[in-house]
Amino acid sequence: MAKTAISPTRAENYPEWYQQVIKGADLAENSDVRGCMVIKPWGYAIWENIQRRLDTMFKATGHENAYFPLFIPMSFLEKEAEHVEGFAKECAVVTHHRLEPDGKGGLQPAPSAKLDEPLIVRPTSETIIGATFARWVQSYRDLPILINQWANVVRWELRTRMFLRTTEFLWQEGHTVHATEEEARAETRQMLDVYAQFAEQHMAMPVIKGEKTAGERFPGAVATYSIEAMMQDRKALQAGTSHFLGQNFAKAQDIKFQNQAGEVQLAWTTSWGVSTRLVGGLIMTHADDDGLVLPPKLAPAHVVVLPMYKSDEERAEVLKYVGELKSGLEAQQYDGEPVRVRIDDRDLRGGDKKWQWVRRGVPLRVEIGPRDLADGAFPVSRRDSSERGPKMSAAQFIEAAPGLLAEIQQSLFDRANAERQAATQTIDSLKDFDAFFAEGAPGGLAYCHFTDGPEMEAHCKALKVTPRCVPIDGEAEAGKCIFSGAPSEKRALFARAY
Amino acid sequence: MAKTAISPTRAENYPEWYQQVIKGADLAENSDVRGCMVIKPWGYAIWENIQRRLDTMFKATGHENAYFPLFIPMSFLEKEAEHVEGFAKECAVVTHHRLEPDGKGGLQPAPSAKLDEPLIVRPTSETIIGATFARWVQSYRDLPILINQWANVVRWELRTRMFLRTTEFLWQEGHTVHATEEEARAETRQMLDVYAQFAEQHMAMPVIKGEKTAGERFPGAVATYSIEAMMQDRKALQAGTSHFLGQNFAKAQDIKFQNQAGEVQLAWTTSWGVSTRLVGGLIMTHADDDGLVLPPKLAPAHVVVLPMYKSDEERAEVLKYVGELKSGLEAQQYDGEPVRVRIDDRDLRGGDKKWQWVRRGVPLRVEIGPRDLADGAFPVSRRDSSERGPKMSAAQFIEAAPGLLAEIQQSLFDRANAERQAATQTIDSLKDFDAFFAEGAPGGLAYCHFTDGPEMEAHCKALKVTPRCVPIDGEAEAGKCIFSGAPSEKRALFARAY
Numbered sequence: 001m002a003k004t005a006i007s008p009t010r011a012e013n014y015p016e017w018y019q020q021v022i023k024g025a026d027l028a029e030n031s032d033v034r035g036c037m038v039i040k041p042w043g044y045a046i047w048e049n050i051q052r053r054l055d056t057m058f059k060a061t062g063h064e065n066a067y068f069p070l071f072i073p074m075s076f077l078e079k080e081a082e083h084v085e086g087f088a089k090e091c092a093v094v095t096h097h098r099l100e101p102d103g104k105g106g107l108q109p110a111p112s113a114k115l116d117e118p119l120i121v122r123p124t125s126e127t128i129i130g131a132t133f134a135r136w137v138q139s140y141r142d143l144p145i146l147i148n149q150w151a152n153v154v155r156w157e158l159r160t161r162m163f164l165r166t167t168e169f170l171w172q173e174g175h176t177v178h179a180t181e182e183e184a185r186a187e188t189r190q191m192l193d194v195y196a197q198f199a200e201q202h203m204a205m206p207v208i209k210g211e212k213t214a215g216e217r218f219p220g221a222v223a224t225y226s227i228e229a230m231m232q233d234r235k236a237l238q239a240g241t242s243h244f245l246g247q248n249f250a251k252a253q254d255i256k257f258q259n260q261a262g263e264v265q266l267a268w269t270t271s272w273g274v275s276t277r278l279v280g281g282l283i284m285t286h287a288d289d290d291g292l293v294l295p296p297k298l299a300p301a302h303v304v305v306l307p308m309y310k311s312d313e314e315r316a317e318v319l320k321y322v323g324e325l326k327s328g329l330e331a332q333q334y335d336g337e338p339v340r341v342r343i344d345d346r347d348l349r350g351g352d353k354k355w356q357w358v359r360r361g362v363p364l365r366v367e368i369g370p371r372d373l374a375d376g377a378f379p380v381s382r383r384d385s386s387e388r389g390p391k392m393s394a395a396q397f398i399e400a401a402p403g404l405l406a407e408i409q410q411s412l413f414d415r416a417n418a419e420r421q422a423a424t425q426t427i428d429s430l431k432d433f434d435a436f437f438a439e440g441a442p443g444g445l446a447y448c449h450f451t452d453g454p455e456m457e458a459h460c461k462a463l464k465v466t467p468r469c470v471p472i473d474g475e476a477e478a479g480k481c482i483f484s485g486a487p488s489e490k491r492a493l494f495a496r497a498y
Numbered sequence: 499m500a501k502t503a504i505s506p507t508r509a510e511n512y513p514e515w516y517q518q519v520i521k522g523a524d525l526a527e528n529s530d531v532r533g534c535m536v537i538k539p540w541g542y543a544i545w546e547n548i549q550r551r552l553d554t555m556f557k558a559t560g561h562e563n564a565y566f567p568l569f570i571p572m573s574f575l576e577k578e579a580e581h582v583e584g585f586a587k588e589c590a591v592v593t594h595h596r597l598e599p600d601g602k603g604g605l606q607p608a609p610s611a612k613l614d615e616p617l618i619v620r621p622t623s624e625t626i627i628g629a630t631f632a633r634w635v636q637s638y639r640d641l642p643i644l645i646n647q648w649a650n651v652v653r654w655e656l657r658t659r660m661f662l663r664t665t666e667f668l669w670q671e672g673h674t675v676h677a678t679e680e681e682a683r684a685e686t687r688q689m690l691d692v693y694a695q696f697a698e699q700h701m702a703m704p705v706i707k708g709e710k711t712a713g714e715r716f717p718g719a720v721a722t723y724s725i726e727a728m729m730q731d732r733k734a735l736q737a738g739t740s741h742f743l744g745q746n747f748a749k750a751q752d753i754k755f756q757n758q759a760g761e762v763q764l765a766w767t768t769s770w771g772v773s774t775r776l777v778g779g780l781i782m783t784h785a786d787d788d789g790l791v792l793p794p795k796l797a798p799a800h801v802v803v804l805p806m807y808k809s810d811e812e813r814a815e816v817l818k819y820v821g822e823l824k825s826g827l828e829a830q831q832y833d834g835e836p837v838r839v840r841i842d843d844r845d846l847r848g849g850d851k852k853w854q855w856v857r858r859g860v861p862l863r864v865e866i867g868p869r870d871l872a873d874g875a876f877p878v879s880r881r882d883s884s885e886r887g888p889k890m891s892a893a894q895f896i897e898a899a900p901g902l903l904a905e906i907q908q909s910l911f912d913r914a915n916a917e918r919q920a921a922t923q924t925i926d927s928l929k930d931f932d933a934f935f936a937e938g939a940p941g942g943l944a945y946c947h948f949t950d951g952p953e954m955e956a957h958c959k960a961l962k963v964t965p966r967c968v969p970i971d972g973e974a975e976a977g978k979c980i981f982s983g984a985p986s987e988k989r990a991l992f993a994r995a996y
C-alpha cells in the first residue's frame with residue numbers, strides 16, 4: 001500500500017483521519033478553553049471566502065447586515081416555551097461583572113458585583129433580535145425587515161469536534177419579519193435555495209433540500225427546512241437550516257403592526273443560518289488520504305508555486321521567472337476574481353514544502369527549477385488527481401489556469417455526487433432498512449415511506465439513524481410507512497448523521 | 499435662526515446632539531442589555547466599509563486573519579501583573595454552563611453546573627492569543643507571526659455612550675511575535691502609520707501620531723502609541739492604539755524560540771487595535787446640525803436618487819430615467835470601486851424622504867421629477883454644502899460624480915484640519931495653560947513642554963485634562979516643563995478627551 005500524507009487513512013479510522021486532515025492542513029487546533037477551537041489562518045481564509053460569497057448572495061436577495069448584543073437577559077429565554085427547552089439547557093451564564101483578589105494570590109468573581117439578572121451568551125438570537133424588531137415594527141410600511149448578522153455563538157457542548165460541533169462557533173443568522181404568512185414562507189424557502197446553491201456551486205457539495213420531521217425541528221419553529229449533504233463515511237451532515245417561525249416568536253416578543261386597514265396584527269418571522277460547520281463538511285466531502293482538497297472557488301490560493309534552486313545565481317533566475325508567472329496568472333480571472341497565487345520561497349526541503357501544500361489542498365501546484373527554465377516548461381499538478389500533469393510553458397499555463405480551475409471545481413462536484421448516488425437506496429421494507437443500517441454494513445442514504453411519530457423515532461433511535469428530511473423535490477408517490485404500515489404519500493430521507 | 503434637522507444643535511448641547519445624530523441617521527440604538535448597543539443596518543454598513551479598507555491594508559502589510567476563543571480562563575489574567583490590574587477589574591464573568599427551572603416558573607443558573615474555573619469574556623486577547631503563540635513558536639523560522647482578529651470584546655463600562663464606550667464593542671486586534679526588539683518596534687510603528695493613513699485618507703479625519711505617557715499606557719506594554727483626533731467640541735479622541743509589549747507577555751505566556759545559534763530566547767510581541775469607536779469619531783468630526791455627513795470613501799451610498807411624481811404615468815417615466823441614471827453612475831469608479839447608488843422610491847412625502855437622507859449623510863443627492871425630465875437636467879445637492887447645486891444633465895452628472903466625490907472627501911478633511919488648527923495652541927506657562935482649559939473657555943489642543951510624573955498628572959487631573967501623547971513628528975526643542983520647571987526636550991499634546 002502506498003504511503004499517504006495523512007495517517008490513519010479514511011478506511012483505517014475516519015474520525016481520526018478527520019482530525020489529522022485538520023492538523024495537516026493547519027486549519028484549526030484545540031484551545032486552552034474546553035470545546036473552543038482556534039481557527040488558524042488557512043482555516044480562517046476558507047471561512048472568509050465562504051462569508052464573502054454568502055454575504056453577496058444575501059445582499060442580492062435584499063438583506064442588510066446589522067449587529068445585536070452578545071448577551072441575552074435570562075428572562076428573555078423564558079418567553080418562548082419550546083425555545084427555552086431547546087436552548088436554555090447548556091449555555092454560558094454570566095453572573096458577575098468584576099473580579100477581585102481572592103486573598104490567596106489569585107482572583108475570584110467579586111461577590112459585590114453579582115448581576116441582578118444573569119446574562120446568557122447567545123446560543124442563537126431570536127429572542128434578543130425579536131425584542132428589537134418589536135420596537136422597529138409599527139406599521140405595514142416597516143415590513144418586511146430583512147436582516148442578517150455575522151456573529152459568534154456559544155452552546156455548551158459536551159462532546160465537541162473541530163468545526164462540526166464546538167462550544168463557540170462562528171455563523172450567520174438571518175432574521176426577517178413579514179406582514180403575511182405567505183411572504184414569510186416564501187422567504188424561508190428562498191434562503192434554503194440560497195444555501196443549496198452555495199453548497200453545490202461554491203462548495204461542490206451536492207445537497208438534498210427538505211423539511212425536517214417534527215422531532216428534528218428548531219425549538220419554537222412551525223417548520224424547519226435543511227440542506228443535507230452526505231460525507232465520505234456515508235453519514236449525513238445538516239449543512240444549513242431555514243426556519244418558518246410562524247407567529248410564535250412574534251407573540252412571545254410582541255412583534256405587531258398596523259395593517260393597511262388600521263388593524264393591529266401579529267407579524268410572521270423566519271430565521272436561517274449556516275456556520276463554521278461548513279468547513280467540516282468541505283473536509284469530509286473532498287479531502288483524501290493525502291489531506292485537504294479544496295474546491296477552487298473557496299481556496300485561499302488557487303495556485304502554489306514552489307521555486308527550486310541550489311545556488312544564489314539559480315535562485316535569482318528562478319525567482320524572476322516565477323514572479324513573472326505570478327503576475328501573468330493574477331491578470332487572469334477565475335469566478336469573477338483574479339487568480340490567487342502564492343509563491344513559497346521558504347527555506348525548507350522541497351519535498352516537505354510540496355507535501356505541506358498537498359495537505360493544504362491547493363488546487364494547482366507547480367514546482368519550477370533551472371531545468372524547467374531551460375526546457376521552457378514545467379509540470380502542472382492537479383490536487384484532484386494523483387497523476388503528474390503535463391508540462392506547460394508559462395504562457396500555456398497562464399492561458400489554461402482558469403479553465404483548469406473550473407474543471408477541478410466540476411470534477412469535485414461530480415465525484416461527490418457519484419459517491420452519494422452509489423450510497424443511496426430506495427427501501428420499502430423494515431427488513432431491508434435494518435440490513436442497510438446494520439452494524440458493519442456500509443450504510444448510506446435511504447429513501448423510505450414513513451409516518452412521523454414515536455414508532456418511527458423509536459425504531460430509528462435503536463439503529464442510531466434519524467429522519468434527515470422530507471425532500472422538497474421528491475415526487476408524491478403512494479406507499480406504506482415501513483414502520484407502521486400506514487398509508488404514506490412521500491418518502492423521507494434516513495441516515496446516520498453528524 | 500434657521501430650523502435644523504437635528505435638535506438640539508451642536509452649540510446648544512453637544513452630547514445630546516451626538517445622540518440625536520445617531521438616532522436621526524439610524525446608526526444604532528440602545529439594546530435591552532445594559533451598555534450594549536444594536537448597530538442598525540446604516541451604521542453597520544459604515545463599519546463594513548471601515549473593515550474592508552483596513553483589512554486590505556493589514557493584508558498588504560503581510561498580516562493574516564485568524565480567530566481565537568471568546569473566553570479566557572480566569573487564571574490566564576493572573577499571569578501578567580499590570581495586565582490583570584488593567585483588565586480584570588470590570589469584565590463579564592461566566593460561572594455556570596447551564597440554566598434550570600427555579601421552581602417559581604423562571605430560570606436560574608444550575609448549581610450543579612458551576613464551572614471549576616470561571617471564564618472571562620475577552621476584554622482584549624493578549625493572554626489567550628499569547629498562550630496559543632507559545633505553541634506555534636519553536637524556532638526563529640516560525641517568526642515573525644503576523645495575525646489579526648476581527649472580534650467582539652466586552653469591558654463592563656459604568657458610563658456608556660453609543661460607539662464611543664459600550665460594554666460590548668466590535669474591533670480588530672492585531673497580535674504579532676518577532677525575533678528581535680528592533681523588528682517588534684518597527685511593527686508597532688508601521689501599524690500606527692497604517693491607522694493614521696486610514697484615518698486621514700478614508701475617514702477624512704486628521705490625526706496626531708504619538709507615544710503615550712507612562713500613566714496612559716496599555717497595561718503590560720513597554721510603549722503605547724496612539725492616533726489622536728480632535729472632535730468639534732475640541733475634545734480629543736484616541737482613535738487607535740499600537741503597543742510595543744517588549745518581552746512582558748512573552749515572559750508571562752512563555753513565548754520562546756530557538757535562534758540560529760541554537761539558543762532559547764524570549765520573543766518580542768506587539769498588539770494594535772481600532773474599534774467601532776471610529777464611527778463615533780466620524781460623527782464628531784464631520785456631522786453638522788442637520789445630521790451625519792459621511793466622507794465618500796466610507797459612505798454606504800455615494801448618491802441617493804429621489805424620484806418625484808404625481809401619477810402612475812409620471813412614475814413610469816421618472817423611474818425609467820432614474821434607472822438609467824443609476825446604471826450610468828454604477829459604471830463609473832470612485833476610489834477603485836463602482837459608484838454606490840440608491841434609488842428611494844418608498845411611498846413617503848418628498849420632504850420627509852429628503853431629510854431622512856440628509857440626516858444619513860449621503861454625499862450627493864438628486865431629486866428628479868417630470869419637470870427635470872422636460873428640462874433635461876436636475877439639481878445636484880452636496881451634503882457638505884448648504885447651497886443648492888447647479889443643474890446637470892444625466893450625462894454631465896455621470897461624468898462628474900467621481901470628481902465631485904473626491905472633492906467632498908478632500909473638503910471634509912480640509913475643514914476638519916482647519917478647525918483643528920484654529921483650536922491648537924503652543925503654550926509655555928502654567929497660567930496660560932490654566933486659562934486655555936478654564937471652565938467656559940473654548941479649550942482645544944495644547945502643545946507644552948513637560949516632564950512625565952505625578953506633578954503633571956495631578957495638575958492636569960484637576961482640569962480634567964490629560965496628556966494625549968508625545969507627538970512622533972514633533973521636533974526636538976529645548977524648553978522647560980510648565981508644571982515643574984525642569985528642562986524638557988519635547989512637547990506633549992494636552993487636551994480634554996473622550
